[in-house]
Amino acid sequence: MVQLLCSAKVCEKLKQELSKHRIEIQPDSDWVLVERGYDLPDGRLCIVFEAIDYMDVVKLLVSGAYEDIHLRDTLTGLSGNKFAVIEPRDVLFLEAGSDGLMAYAKSNRYSIKETLQYYENIWAAKGFVRINKSQLVNLLHVKEIIPWFNSRYVLRMDNNTELEVSKMFSKKLRNTLKM
Structure with a gap:
């Protein structure tokens, strides 16, 4: 209240x-x-x-x-025919696409429920930052931040995936990381 x-x-x-x-x-x-x-x-x-x-x-x-700590501290994802309970620290990034919301871990990708906004709200304190309209990144898994043209950045993740930070979200990333 x-x-x-x-x-x-x-x-x-x-x-x-x-x-x-x-x-x-x-x-x-x-x-x-x-x-x-x-x-x-x-x-x-x-x-x-x-x-x-x-x-x-x-x-x-x-x-x-949120009182239910379990809901904040894990997510349940579907990969193949199996469900898995995943810790936020194991998630590299979340991505909204035509197949719905996907959580990418080092070894697998999982289809998950809820919205990107939902995870942005409850996992912000865990180091997750919105980098564009369809991706949320776990800063713990960012290996390199590469300056890009037009005030943007490219993030190279632990698994060598490269994600582009849009111009709109670059300022927030700089403020978050004090760059």
């Missing part, structure tokens, strides 16, 4: 996103999301954010909101 202190436009966006993750809005909550420029309430924990960064606040709350 959280309280919102923000503009009407940001409030509507936050309500919509928080409802997707079953986070309730309560006016008397101990946690308050405060848009920069609004007064901080006394005696409550406040998270101050810029209006443009409202999705980062949602990610922060969602990363701590």
